[in-house]
Amino acid sequence: MAKQSIFGRISTLVRANINALLDSAEDPQKMLDQLVRDYTNSIADAEAAIAETIGNLRLLERDHQEDVQAAAEWGNKALAASRKADQLRGQGSTTDADKFDNLAKIALQRQISEENQAKAVEPTIAAQTEVVDKLKDGLNGMKQKLEQLKAKRSELLARAKTAEAQNKVADAVKSIDVLDPTSELGRFEDKIRRQEALAQGKQELAASSIDAQFNQLEDVGELTEVEARLAALKGGAQPAQAAIDAPSVPYTP
Known part of the structure; x- marks a missing residue:
């Protein structure tokens, strides 16, 4: 068997x-x-x-x-x-x-x-x-x-x-796929882009503020010249002559 x-x-x-x-x-x-x-x-x-x-x-x-x-x-x-x-x-x-x-x-x-x-x-x-x-x-x-x-x-x-x-x-x-938005590098890149955008926004905001200040300077200069001519008229000078003889008033901020 x-x-x-x-x-x-x-x-x-x-x-x-x-x-x-x-x-x-x-x-x-x-x-x-x-x-x-x-x-x-x-x-x-x-x-x-x-x-x-x-x-x-x-x-x-x-x-x-x-x-x-x-x-x-x-x-x-x-x-x-x-x-x-x-x-x-x-x-x-x-x-x-x-x-x-x-x-x-x-x-x-x-x-x-x-x-x-x-x-x-x-x-x-x-x-x-x-x-x-x-x-x-x-x-x-x-x-x-x-x-x-x-x-x-x-x-x-x-x-x-x-x-x-x-x-x-x-x-x-x-x-290490840098094109994958879910990867660590993709998230880090997105963070940098947001920081760059923030910096650019701050720069544009700062530039806008400076332009406004220069515009104010021009407005003040025009007002000062008007006051000078008015004073000249009150002193008896002709408008055209007053404009010529009016002293230039420097702007003092």
């Missing part, structure tokens, strides 16, 4: 579709690691079972060979006894001749017994030989699957590392 169990496991694993197993697995790497362990353990069990089966087969073959050899030896003894009986009978020694004929019969009986034993074990040897051949084929298939698993595992690990590196690069590029 143990050998049959090992043989059944070999057949199942050899027929297993590795790609289908990986597609259905949540974590292909863990699945591969477990499969590699299962295959390795199954191969070790299979090798032990096959070695035991081969050992039993060799014992059967050795016993069969001994039976065949014993049958041949008993045949030779029967032939030798029969010839001795014929020789003695030719010499007129009937009693001794009958004795050797009886020995020949006993040898022939032993020969038949050994031949029967040899024939009886031959079907078992044939069946065991077929089982051993199938076990060897199954074991070779498992070893091939194991190599496929190891290669697939290496491929997946390399792809996983590449994908991880690509994701890290993509995340790094995204984190």
Whole structure:
């Protein structure tokens, strides 16, 4: 039963579709690691079972060979006894001749017994030989699957590392995207723009205040000139002359 169990496991694993197993697995790497362990353990069990089966087969073959050899030896003894009986009978020694004929019969009986034993074990040897051949084929298939698993595992690990590196690069590029208004640089730039706009507004406000002061200066100058001309008129000067003679009054803020 143990050998049959090992043989059944070999057949199942050899027929297993590795790609289908990986597609259905949540974590292909863990699945591969477990499969590699299962295959390795199954191969070790299979090798032990096959070695035991081969050992039993060799014992059967050795016993069969001994039976065949014993049958041949008993045949030779029967032939030798029969010839001795014929020789003695030719010499007129009937009693001794009958004795050797009886020995020949006993040898022939032993020969038949050994031949029967040899024939009886031959079907078992044939069946065991077929089982051993199938076990060897199954074991070779498992070893091939194991190599496929190891290669697939290496491929997946390399792809996983590449994908991880690509994701890290993509995340790094995204984190320094200056065009992204939600990024830190984008918010900092927006803050600077607001500060620049505030400074510009203050500058424009200051410039507007200075212009107003200069406008006031011009208005004061005009009023001062009017007062001077009025004073000149009151002093009896002509308007035109008063305008010429009117002293220029400096503006004192």
